[in-house]
Amino acid sequence: MNIDMITAAAERARGHIRRTPLLSSPFLDDIAGRRVLVKPECLQHTGSFKARGAWSAVSALEPTQLQAGVIAFSSGNHAQGVAHAAREHGASAVIIMPSDAPRAKIDNTRGLGAEVVLYDRATEDRDEIGERMAAERGLTLIKPFDDPQVIAGQGTTGLEIAEQADEAGVDTADVLVCCGGGGLTSGIALALEAKAPGLRPRPAEPEGFDDVARSLAVGSIQRNPRLTGSICDAIITPQPGNLTFPIMARLCGPGVTVTEDQALHAMALAFHRLKLVLEPGGAVALAAALFRPEAVQGDAVIAVASGGNVDADLFASALARFAP
Amino acid sequence: MNIDMITAAAERARGHIRRTPLLSSPFLDDIAGRRVLVKPECLQHTGSFKARGAWSAVSALEPTQLQAGVIAFSSGNHAQGVAHAAREHGASAVIIMPSDAPRAKIDNTRGLGAEVVLYDRATEDRDEIGERMAAERGLTLIKPFDDPQVIAGQGTTGLEIAEQADEAGVDTADVLVCCGGGGLTSGIALALEAKAPGLRPRPAEPEGFDDVARSLAVGSIQRNPRLTGSICDAIITPQPGNLTFPIMARLCGPGVTVTEDQALHAMALAFHRLKLVLEPGGAVALAAALFRPEAVQGDAVIAVASGGNVDADLFASALARFAP
Numbered sequence: 118m119n120i121d122m123i124t125a126a127a128e129r130a131r132g133h134i135r136r137t138p139l140l141s142s143p144f145l146d147d148i149a150g151r152r153v154l155v156k157p158e159c160l161q162h163t164g165s166f167k168a169r170g171a172w173s174a175v176s177a178l179e180p181t182q183l184q185a186g187v188i189a190f191s192s193g194n195h196a197q198g199v200a201h202a203a204r205e206h207g208a209s210a211v212i213i214m215p216s217d218a219p220r221a222k223i224d225n226t227r228g229l230g231a232e233v234v235l236y237d238r239a240t241e242d243r244d245e246i247g248e249r250m251a252a253e254r255g256l257t258l259i260k261p262f263d264d265p266q267v268i269a270g271q272g273t274t275g276l277e278i279a280e281q282a283d284e285a286g287v288d289t290a291d292v293l294v295c296c297g298g299g300g301l302t303s304g305i306a307l308a309l310e311a312k313a314p315g316l317r318p319r320p321a322e323p324e325g326f327d328d329v330a331r332s333l334a335v336g337s338i339q340r341n342p343r344l345t346g347s348i349c350d351a352i353i354t355p356q357p358g359n360l361t362f363p364i365m366a367r368l369c370g371p372g373v374t375v376t377e378d379q380a381l382h383a384m385a386l387a388f389h390r391l392k393l394v395l396e397p398g399g400a401v402a403l404a405a406a407l408f409r410p411e412a413v414q415g416d417a418v419i420a421v422a423s424g425g426n427v428d429a430d431l432f433a434s435a436l437a438r439f440a441p
Numbered sequence: 442m443n444i445d446m447i448t449a450a451a452e453r454a455r456g457h458i459r460r461t462p463l464l465s466s467p468f469l470d471d472i473a474g475r476r477v478l479v480k481p482e483c484l485q486h487t488g489s490f491k492a493r494g495a496w497s498a499v500s501a502l503e504p505t506q507l508q509a510g511v512i513a514f515s516s517g518n519h520a521q522g523v524a525h526a527a528r529e530h531g532a533s534a535v536i537i538m539p540s541d542a543p544r545a546k547i548d549n550t551r552g553l554g555a556e557v558v559l560y561d562r563a564t565e566d567r568d569e570i571g572e573r574m575a576a577e578r579g580l581t582l583i584k585p586f587d588d589p590q591v592i593a594g595q596g597t598t599g600l601e602i603a604e605q606a607d608e609a610g611v612d613t614a615d616v617l618v619c620c621g622g623g624g625l626t627s628g629i630a631l632a633l634e635a636k637a638p639g640l641r642p643r644p645a646e647p648e649g650f651d652d653v654a655r656s657l658a659v660g661s662i663q664r665n666p667r668l669t670g671s672i673c674d675a676i677i678t679p680q681p682g683n684l685t686f687p688i689m690a691r692l693c694g695p696g697v698t699v700t701e702d703q704a705l706h707a708m709a710l711a712f713h714r715l716k717l718v719l720e721p722g723g724a725v726a727l728a729a730a731l732f733r734p735e736a737v738q739g740d741a742v743i744a745v746a747s748g749g750n751v752d753a754d755l756f757a758s759a760l761a762r763f764a765p
Contacts, residue, residue, distance in 0.1 A: 138460070140459075229467065388718055392718040440753075
């Protein structure tokens with residue numbers, strides 16, 4: 118993994134992946150006590166940064182691989198990212214999803230042209246299903262985070278942050294990144310190392326699911342004690358990846374955690390002050406910027422809002438609970 | 442009014458006004474039956490395009506005028522745009538608002554540093570109050586739309602649309618613009634005339650408040666029969682302006698209208714498919730693109746989403762009523 122892979126991914130993504138803006142509001146600055154700059158990846162194709170990594174991975178395939186098609190395991194944002202990238206490349210995509218995944222996510226993935234294969238979490242082994250289909254059809258697996266091309270694609274977010282922070286006059290700041298398996302965080306870290314070394318990437322996680330923060334603290338991969346029960350489901354993974362963790366260990370500052378209520382409050386503030394729709398997992402970094410000011414250093418903080426694929430009911434409840 | 446004033450306004454706005462992206466979703470394309478490109482001015486500073494016109498007008502003032510300060514009449518988006526532009530120029534701003542304006546809008550305008558003067562709609566004459574304060578302090582009035590520099594500022598939206606449509610491979614399309622007094626529509630029309638003559642600007646309005654559509658149809662300024670009772674309050678004005686109407690009459694295609702329910706439905710779809718927060722008046726053009734396909738021509742349509750300053754309750758009710 119190096120910066121050249123990220124710049125190459127950015128080149129392949131030109132005209133296909135959105136350059137999201139860098140947004141701000143004086144009202145958010147007042148809450149945080151410093152400038153807050155938000156990178157809204159909810160505005161990316163498919164509503165999350167996952168479209169970047171999927172594009173990078175699919176666009177790096179050989180023609181024979183594209184012809185055979187791709188496969189992915191996901192109940193959420195990675196599914197839609199892979200479906201989108203495959204369709205735009207004229208490739209078929211099989212997405213293995215649990216049968217109890219939200220109906221909207223299944224419908225959206227199908228709506229993007231993918232073949233969705235549902236499995237029963239209780240009685241079926243998704244890996245067995247996936248391996249059999251991949252073998253039968255010669256499909257290429259697109260992993261959600263622990264893949265060099267996926268990390269390179271997520272790293273294009275960091276190239277944009279480096280340029281946009283410079284335009285905003287910010288050369289020293291913490292960059293808080295909503296973190297699951299670490300693909301986005303490690304990709305951004307590699308980009309910033311090369312392009313904006315004064316910007317310090319830091320993973321942001323929900324309390325109780327802070328495997329990355331704990332892994333960074335002790336210097337070895339730690340697991341989450343549980344994987345369910347968080348509204349921040351988009352960024353919950355068992356543990357950091359074998360590729361992503363060494364990058365984060367070398368380049369990333371300490372992790373920061375927030376409560377679920379802080380994530381919901383950040384969603385409400387993003388609605389009122391930035392006119393953005395964030396999902397709980399996508400609001401964790403903004404929540405840390407706003408409500409954990411003592412854990413952040415510098416006159417400015419950059420928060421990556423990783424996605425916005427949230428159900429209307431949950432969104433409305435966040436608005437009802439937290440006034441501006 | 443000419444294109445040079447718009448390019449000059451864009452030059453003065455550089456680094457101060459956001460270049461909003463041009464967004465799309467295959468799910469919206471499917472509904473409309475053609476490509477739909479959305480220009481989200483809800484992401485502009487203060488949550489609406491009004492920040493552009495206010496910036497243009499304030500940045501064109503003489504130093505002595507800036508020192509004395511500015512004044513505006515508004516219960517909504519123009520108030521926040523003027524307050525923001527004045528503060529960034531180090532100028533004071535007086536905003537005359539009705540005492541029954543939404544509390545959030547009053548608070549936001551004060552939060553942006555303006556001096557808010559409330560008047561009673563029933564017993565006081567806002568023009569008299571404004572004229573007296575302007576005379577006493579030497580304040581410069583910033584009009585909401587019928588001012589050349591305001592129109593030039595709104596026209597910077599059109600410069601961006603011309604460039605972004607070209608990047609998207611679109612050189613022929615209807616450009617639907619949420620239209621109140623016509624500042625945004627006429628400014629965009631002037632920009633497109635010079636930079637993208639294949640793009641045809643068309644005002645979009647709510648049914649029952651279609652003064653611009655009717656004015657264009659008969660060739661003279663027509664009034665709305667009433668000014669209250671619409672949830673699209675952000676774009677309700679008595680009639681098109683004396684400056685904006687001749688520009689629209691020369692350059693704009695026929696107006697298109699939508700129902701309030703279509704505007705609310707478009708808000709819900711912008712939430713699900715674009716992760717954007719739109720206010721009802723700001724969703725009218727998108728609603729026309731989605732739900733009045735027979736009234737639109739061409740393989741692609743561009744919809745300007747003019748603002749996103751909506752109360753949480755109204756937004757939640759739109760989500761509850763309209764599933765994706």
